[in-house]
Amino acid sequence: MDERDALATLAATLPAAGDDAAVIDGLAITTDMLHERADFPDGTTRETAGWRAVGASLSDLAAMGADATCAVAVYAAPEFDEKELAAFVRGASEVCELVDAEYVGGDLDQHTEFTTATTAVGRVEEPLRRDGAEPGDAICVTGELGRTAAALRRFAAGDAESGNDLFRFTPRVAAGRALRGHASAAMDSSDGLARSLHQMADASDCGFAIEWDRLPVHSAVDAVAESEADRRECAAHVGEDFELVFTTPDPDAALAAVEEAGTAATVIGEVTEEGVVADGKPLPDRGYTHG
Amino acid sequence: MDERDALATLAATLPAAGDDAAVIDGLAITTDMLHERADFPDGTTRETAGWRAVGASLSDLAAMGADATCAVAVYAAPEFDEKELAAFVRGASEVCELVDAEYVGGDLDQHTEFTTATTAVGRVEEPLRRDGAEPGDAICVTGELGRTAAALRRFAAGDAESGNDLFRFTPRVAAGRALRGHASAAMDSSDGLARSLHQMADASDCGFAIEWDRLPVHSAVDAVAESEADRRECAAHVGEDFELVFTTPDPDAALAAVEEAGTAATVIGEVTEEGVVADGKPLPDRGYTHG
Numbered sequence: 001m002d003e004r005d006a007l008a009t010l011a012a013t014l015p016a017a018g019d020d021a022a023v024i025d026g027l028a029i030t031t032d033m034l035h036e037r038a039d040f041p042d043g044t045t046r047e048t049a050g051w052r053a054v055g056a057s058l059s060d061l062a063a064m065g066a067d068a069t070c071a072v073a074v075y076a077a078p079e080f081d082e083k084e085l086a087a088f089v090r091g092a093s094e095v096c097e098l099v100d101a102e103y104v105g106g107d108l109d110q111h112t113e114f115t116t117a118t119t120a121v122g123r124v125e126e127p128l129r130r131d132g133a134e135p136g137d138a139i140c141v142t143g144e145l146g147r148t149a150a151a152l153r154r155f156a157a158g159d160a161e162s163g164n165d166l167f168r169f170t171p172r173v174a175a176g177r178a179l180r181g182h183a184s185a186a187m188d189s190s191d192g193l194a195r196s197l198h199q200m201a202d203a204s205d206c207g208f209a210i211e212w213d214r215l216p217v218h219s220a221v222d223a224v225a226e227s228e229a230d231r232r233e234c235a236a237h238v239g240e241d242f243e244l245v246f247t248t249p250d251p252d253a254a255l256a257a258v259e260e261a262g263t264a265a266t267v268i269g270e271v272t273e274e275g276v277v278a279d280g281k282p283l284p285d286r287g288y289t290h291g
Numbered sequence: 292m293d294e295r296d297a298l299a300t301l302a303a304t305l306p307a308a309g310d311d312a313a314v315i316d317g318l319a320i321t322t323d324m325l326h327e328r329a330d331f332p333d334g335t336t337r338e339t340a341g342w343r344a345v346g347a348s349l350s351d352l353a354a355m356g357a358d359a360t361c362a363v364a365v366y367a368a369p370e371f372d373e374k375e376l377a378a379f380v381r382g383a384s385e386v387c388e389l390v391d392a393e394y395v396g397g398d399l400d401q402h403t404e405f406t407t408a409t410t411a412v413g414r415v416e417e418p419l420r421r422d423g424a425e426p427g428d429a430i431c432v433t434g435e436l437g438r439t440a441a442a443l444r445r446f447a448a449g450d451a452e453s454g455n456d457l458f459r460f461t462p463r464v465a466a467g468r469a470l471r472g473h474a475s476a477a478m479d480s481s482d483g484l485a486r487s488l489h490q491m492a493d494a495s496d497c498g499f500a501i502e503w504d505r506l507p508v509h510s511a512v513d514a515v516a517e518s519e520a521d522r523r524e525c526a527a528h529v530g531e532d533f534e535l536v537f538t539t540p541d542p543d544a545a546l547a548a549v550e551e552a553g554t555a556a557t558v559i560g561e562v563t564e565e566g567v568v569a570d571g572k573p574l575p576d577r578g579y580t581h582g
Contacts, residue, residue: 005371022395024361027318031410033365033400070315074324074408104313109324117365117408119322 019130020063020187021122028122030060036114041152043160044167046084049116050091051168056190057120058099059242062176063188066122068101073118076111088116091168099173128176128246133185133204137271138251141216142175142244142263145193149234150220166220170263172244178261179246182254186246192239192287197276200245208276210269210283236278239287247271310421311354311478312413319413321351327405332443334451335458337375340407341382342459347481348411349390350533353467354479357413359392364409367402379407382459390464419467419537424476424495428562429542432507433466433535433554436484440525441511457511461554463535469552470537473545477537483530483578485567491536492567499567501560501574527569530578538562 021030034040034053044052054071061068075088089103096103101120109115151166172188179186185204189196193215197208217235225231244265248254251267258265269278276283312321325331325344335343345362352359366379380394387394392411400406442457463479470477476495480487484506488499508526516522535556539545542558549556560569567574 022361022363024393024395027360027412029361029363029395029410029412031363031365031397031408033367033398033408035400069318070313070320072313072320072322072410074322076324102315104315104320106322107324109326112403115406117322117324119320119363119410121318121320121412
């Protein structure tokens with residue numbers, strides 16, 4: 001059983017689970033585990049790791065349109081270095097502050113590889129879901145795509161400073177909240193835009209048609225992309241950008257609401273009857289699979 | 292820096308953290324990580340592992356006097372075996388049901404060793420704390436002590452069935468809730484009774500005097516203990532029993548409230564001015580240190 005099948009088994013067993021976060025009794029809750037080897041390239045500071053790990057969980061709350069209340073983390077490492085632990089806590093606290101949540105600590109554990117398990121909790125009465133997209137709706141995305149792809153190239157090139165800067169993103173909690181009542185479907189782009197579109201198309205039983213030229217690509221991608229094909233790979237497939245992908249029957253109102261919340265958003269295509277395509281050609285369901 | 296120093300650093304950094312669970316905005320939240328090697332002896336089923344891991348987090352909510360709303364877990368293993376995953380989810384769901392909470396799934400991760408990170412969330416307005424014990428208060432404990440020590444001996448003897456039975460405990464959520472307004476201080480006994488008493492004595496700036504004969508020792512301990520000294524080791528030092536240790540100025544009322552909630556509780560001693568003693572002799576601050 002691979003991870004996607006296993007997740008499907010879990011979701012089938014547990015009716016309250018599903019989408020980006022589980023919602024029960026007015027609470028949204030989500031948990032994730034990240035590892036040094038798979039998720040934090042050489043040069044990632046512990047501050048960035050704390051920020052990014054907690055940010056990923058906060059992004060799941062954003063995708064549900066939830067307010068963010070708090071986050072916790074298990075910090076597991078071969079040894080507890082006081083400076084590294086303090087840096088992790090600082091990063092975790094900073095990203096929480098950005099979205100009006102509080103980082104309230106967690107647990108420590110001894111581990112051969114630096115590993116962190118983060119959980120975020122928020123409040124939402126009527127969560128945004130993945131399954132409400134309708135043909136004719138506009139497809140939109142917040143912020144810019146490819147930020148993480150560019151960061152990975154920077155880390156690989158030994159430019160850890162730029163890599164760390166790009167790795168510290170703003171979870172779209174304010175935008176998600178603004179989308180309540182506007183978005184017909186929403187999720188975050190953690191597995192990449194292409195995979196997000198496929199998942200929303202499956203959940204909503206419809207198709208998604210986007211246009212390459214409309215994608216808001218992060219300027220850092222232009223500095224690293226080797227070709228137009230590579231640029232598209234960075235923007236649509238690498239993933240882990242933690243932007244919101246959403247559909248709406250009234251893009252003018254939705255975009256205005258998101259902008260009021262301090263985030264840019266862009267229309268990138270239209271919901272159709274079937275198929276997931278870019279410029280009319282099938283867009284492969286290929287993206288980042290969490291290690 | 293060892294784990295206790297590191298935890299102290301975390302607690303000092305984060306004012307909302309501390310005690311068994313962090314409390315913010317009417318929510319109690321707690322997270323833990325457990326490993327196959329350190330926490331699940333050979334013979335532990337995945338159902339028991341799910342039960343116990345989620346139960347440990349629910350026990351932290353109990354120690355705060357919180358209601359339990361839900362729990363999530365990251366399930367990390369070298370491979371995803373459908374039956375093992377389903378068993379884990381079953382155990383996790385069962386222990387949640389026992390305390391009127393809902394298990395809402397979580398995340399999957401690939402890992403060399405079976406590892407789980409669990410988080411439980413509940414609601415509480417005025418949490419029980421560790422720092423309110425006053426000289427003259429009665430010291431009490433719910434249920435029976437030594438259950439986990441006996442289980443470990445059973446597992447070591449190859450009697451996995453008894454080990455699994457003893458490993459699946461009832462988190463004292465109902466008792467914790469009943470203790471609101473009755474307990475002057477409370478925590479769970481996850482690190483062992485002795486260490487819990489020391490931690491409450493430190494937090495409350497007072498002493499704890501217990502009597503060995505008053506400890507409610509689990510009958511399974513009598514079957515495995517080699518001597519009276521060994522029996523005391525099992526009951527007071529091995530830990531991981533997840534009972535509540537609490538103090539109260541009015542033991543009659545507190546015990547009646549706990550019994551009304553379906554749990555037995557026993558007075559085991561009295562809060563004093565200073566020192567932590569059993570039968571008048573210093574009780575060492577020695578217990579289980581989480582691996």
